[in-house]
Structures are given as structure tokens and as C-alpha cells.
Amino acid sequence: QVQVVQSGAEVQKPGASVKVSCETSGYTFTDFYIHWVRQAPGQGLEWMGRINPNSGVTNYAQKFKDRVTMTRDTSISTAYMELARLKSDDTAVYFCARDLVYGDYYFGSWGQGTLITVSS
Amino acid sequence: IQLTQSPSSLSASVGDRVTITCRASQGISSYLAWYQQKPGKAPKLLIYAASTLQSGVPSRFSGSGSGTDFTLTISSLQPEDFATYYCQQLNSYPPTFGQGTRLEIK
Numbered sequence: 001q002v003q004v005v006q007s008g009a010e011v012q013k014p015g016a017s018v019k020v021s022c023e024t025s026g027y028t029f030t031d032f033y034i035h036w037v038r039q040a041p042g043q044g045l046e047w048m049g050r051i052n053p054n055s056g057v058t059n060y061a062q063k064f065k066d067r068v069t070m071t072r073d074t075s076i077s078t079a080y081m082e083l084a085r086l087k088s089d090d091t092a093v094y095f096c097a098r099d100l101v102y103g104d105y106y107f108g109s110w111g112q113g114t115l116i117t118v119s120s
Numbered sequence: 121i122q123l124t125q126s127p128s129s130l131s132a133s134v135g136d137r138v139t140i141t142c143r144a145s146q147g148i149s150s151y152l153a154w155y156q157q158k159p160g161k162a163p164k165l166l167i168y169a170a171s172t173l174q175s176g177v178p179s180r181f182s183g184s185g186s187g188t189d190f191t192l193t194i195s196s197l198q199p200e201d202f203a204t205y206y207c208q209q210l211n212s213y214p215p216t217f218g219q220g221t222r223l224e225i226k
Contacts, residue, residue, distance in 0.1 A: 045155075045163065045206055045217040061214045095162055100174075105210035106153050108174070110162035 002026040006096060006111035012086050012118055019082040020114045022096035029077035030054040033099045035107060036070065036081045038092040050099075051079055086118045121145050121209050123218035131226040136197045140221045142190045142207035151211035154183055154192045157220075158203045166205075167192065199225075 007021040022034060035050040049060035051070040058070045069082045079096060093113040100108035122145040132138050142152065150170040155163035165174045167183035170190055180195040194201055202225050207218040 044219050045208075047215045047217075059213075097162075100165065100168060105208075105215040106165060106168045107155075107163070107208075108165050110164070113162055 002098065002109045004096060004098060004109050004111040006094075006114045009115040010117070012116065013120055014086055014088060014118055016086050016118075017082060017084040018086060018116050019080055020094050020096075020116070022079040022081070022111050024077045024079070024098065027098075029072075029074060032102055034070075034072070034079040035097045035099065035105070036068075037095045037097060037107070039095070039113075040089070040092040043092075047105075048081070048094075050105075053079065083116075086116075088118050090116065091118045092116060121148060121212045121216055123207050123209055123216060125205075125207060125218035125221045127221060128219065129222040129224065131224045132197055133226045134197050134199055138194045138197055138223065140192045140205055140223075142185075142192070142218050144188045144190075144209055144211075146212075147187045148209045148211035150186045151209055152183075152185070152190050153208045153210070154181075155206045155208065156201075156203045157206065163206060197223075 003025045005023045012018050030053045033050045036048040038046050048064050051058045053072045067084045072079045093115050095113045096111045097107035098109045100106035124143045126141045152170045154167040157163040166177050166181050171183045182193045184191050205221045
């Protein structure tokens with residue numbers, strides 16, 4: 001079955017960058033988009049962007065456009081999200097999720113989440 | 121597009137019938153999903169296309185609505201249903217979520 005496993009929690013200083021990985025299995029990696037959604041402590045869900053693993057084409061939410069980079073390595077069925085110039089309010093759990101059907105924005109399978117703490 | 125869920129929190133008992141509402145700031149046809157999230161866990165897709173039950177989700181969950189007003193109904197609450205529920209629209213870019221409804225045990 002579909003499995004999505006993310007990298008572990010990290011603590012980063014303000015101004016630094018962080019790169020989170022999202023390893024998938026149980027399906028053809030290039031057949032579905034991977035999305036990134038974050039959740040600040042005690043808050044709701046916020047979509048950050050998506051990557052087409054087949055082409056590498058990305059779509060980013062305007063809020064993150066200048067700081068986020070999504071990439072993938074098809075040889076190991078893994079997607080990555082890098083967020084630069086971290087601020088304290090970037091402290092959140094970051095989730096990757098696979099779309100339910102190619103190209104839609106229903107998030108059918110999720111990783112377990114990666115807590116990123118930004119603190120000096 | 122802004123999604124407003126009501127209520128923000130709700131107390132109910134096992135066996136109760138519960139309805140959560142999601143209102144969109146403009147029409148989104150049927151491009152709406154519902155997710156369940158338990159503490160420390162990732163969200164789980166329950167309903168998509170406003171009323172289609174995701175595979176493996178119990179039939180006590182149902183969704184309805186189109187345009188701007190949507191509902192998620194749990195016909196008979198079970199202990200494992202106490203969680204936070206989010207609606208999400210995908211009619212307009214970027215996809216957005218409601219603020220969540222926390223369902224607690226009475």
C-alpha cells in the first residue's frame with residue numbers, strides 16, 4: 001500500500017535553511033503530485049506548494065514563493081522541501097501529501113509530519 | 121477563498137448525530153474535502169468532491185452541499201471519532217482550509 005515517510009524533527013536558528021525529505025513507496029512515484037502543507041502549533045493547515053515528480057515543475061503559494069524550493073529524486077521516489085531564511089513563525093509541523101488523483105488537490109496519503117523548530 | 125467552519129468546537133456523546141458546517145466566501149461548486157486529524161497525527165481524508173466517501177472510511181460519515189454551503193455529518197459518534205475536522209476547497213488556487221472544528225467528548 002501507499003507509504004509516505006518523512007525525515008525527522010529539526011531545530012534551526014533564525015536565518016538558516018531546512019530541508020525536509022518525503023520518501024514514498026507502494027505506487028509509481030511519477031504518477032502523482034506531492035504537496036507540502038504546514039501546521040503551526042495549535043493552528044490550522046496551510047498549503048505551501050506542490051511538485052510534479054515526473055517533470056519537476058513546481059507551483060508555490062505566493063506567501064512562500066521567495067523562500068521555498070521543492071525538488072525530487074525519482075531514483076529513490078523521494079521529494080524534498082527546502083525553506084530558506086527561517087523565522088520564528090516558521091516553527092510548525094510540515095507534512096507532505098500525495099494527491100488522490102493525478103493533478104487534483106485532494107490529499108489522499110500523508111506523511112507523518114516533521115516538526116521544524118526555529119529558535120536562537 | 122475563505123472557508124468558515126461552525127462551530128469551532130463541539131461537545132457530544134457517543135451515539136450522537138453530529139453536523140459540522142463549512143461555508144465558502146464564494147461558490148466552489150463541489151470542490152470540497154473533509155479531513156479528520158487526531159492529536160500528533162497527520163490529517164486523514166474522509167470525504168472528497170463534497171459527498172464521496174474515501175475508501176475505507178466508515179459509512180457513518182457523510183458529506184453534502186455545493187456552491188457555498190457544505191456539511192459533514194457523523195450519524196452515530198464512536199469513541200474514535202473525537203478529533204478535529206477540517207474542510208478544504210480546491211476550486212480556486214491556492215487550495216485553502218477551514219479553521220477546524222474540534223469535536224470533544226461530553
